Amino acid sequence: ITQDLTIPDSALSARLDFAYAIETQESSTATTVYDKLKAQIINPVDGTVLKESATLSNLNVSTVWKQSASLDLAEFRGQAVRVKFSVTTDGSLPSTFRIDNVELQIGESVPLNSTSTLTVQIKGAGSGTVNSTPPGIACTTGTCIAEFQNCTSVTLLPTPSIGSAFVDWSGVCAGAGNCAITMDIDKIAASTFVVANPLVKLDGPRPAYFTRMVTAYAAAGVATPATLQAQEGDFSESLVFAQPTELTLTGGYDNTFTVSSGYSRLLGDLTIADGSLAVDRLIIGPASGATLEAVPPVMQVDGTPPTYHTTFEVAYDSIPVTGTDLVAAIIRAGVGTISGNLNLNRDLALTLLGGLDSTLTRAEGYLHIKGSLVIAAGSLVVDRIVIE
Secondary structure (H helix, E strand, O other): EEEEOOOOOOOOEEEEEEEEEEEOOOOOOHHHHHEEEEEEEEEEOOOOHHHHHOOHHHOOOEEEEEEEOEEEEEOOOOOOOEEEEEEEEEOOOEEEEEEEEEEEEEOOOOOOOOOOEEEEEEEEEOOOEEEEEEEOEEEEOOOEEEEOOOOOOOOOEEEOOEEEEEEEEEEEEOOOOOOOEOOOOOOEEEEEEEEOOOEEEEEEOOEEOOOOHHHHHHHHOOOOOOOEEEEEEEEEEEEEOOOEEEEEEEEEOOOOOOOEEOOOOEEEOOOOOOOOOEEEEEOOOOOOOOOOOOOOEEEEEEEOOOEEEEHHHHHHHOOOOOOOEEEEEEEEEEOEEEEEEEEEHHHHHEEEEEEEOOOOOOEOOOOEHHHHHHHOOOEEEEEEEEEE
């Protein structure tokens, strides 16, 4: 069934509506589409399908007449189009599609030389931009306003910044994609951006971005030196640094990677088996319950018997190193603060456990290092450590 028609150039709105009833001999419990009906808008010159309605099928059985969803034709103002109702079947059990009351609803026209105001708002804790086609809106923050001629079709395109995600629209727009509207009166569209999962940036002439530290480290390869910058937030993973890479890892960045004022939290183990590592603003251990106390912690070097020290340097230097193989050692530290830079330059496979109670057996807080931790030799596994 076909019908040619022309959409008036000055129409405020245009939509196609029809009623339908569907009967089928397919199973009433069927979940597969076998037979279907759709309305198509076709270019009458070359037969190109310009637009289609939602598909009705044997799954939409109705013995009473129902109203179809409207098919918006406003984009075809001033054009001649052909409306075609098309049915396809699988040739097995029959289905019967009936249509009635096919109507083209034309809205009241508006003066083509008048304009309306489009207001776009950017909301949420994240950041991003909203641009329009045709140009007029180029919004990066707050509220932006532009005038468009009535009957102009405007598409708004949201683009989240690095570290943010676009959630949805409100106002005259809805959903989580681009928003197409037709200007006829003043309208407001609000976009919402949120902070996404934190990212890791592999710095360089052509920066690359990753959602996990381990993939960013792998992408760095054996290039030396390499710099990783992590946004503030939690990273649920364990890291094994096993490449001969001179690496700097700085956490706590904002979503633009310009300011590092917070902390990144590694919710797993950090093992340095090769290369060297300098870290800043990184918490290693559980995300909650951090206790940072400005008191010197007790250091225990495991052994028979264990030895106790008041500074990390003395505890570290007290571990004997013999032969050419890495010597395994464990240093246990209480809750407190170490001020200064720590340089690990001996052939030790060291495990540093921080934030322990007064018996150095149970975790109850964090060891806070106010300075840099550089692993120049050996390997290191740490837990419950905050590096500022």
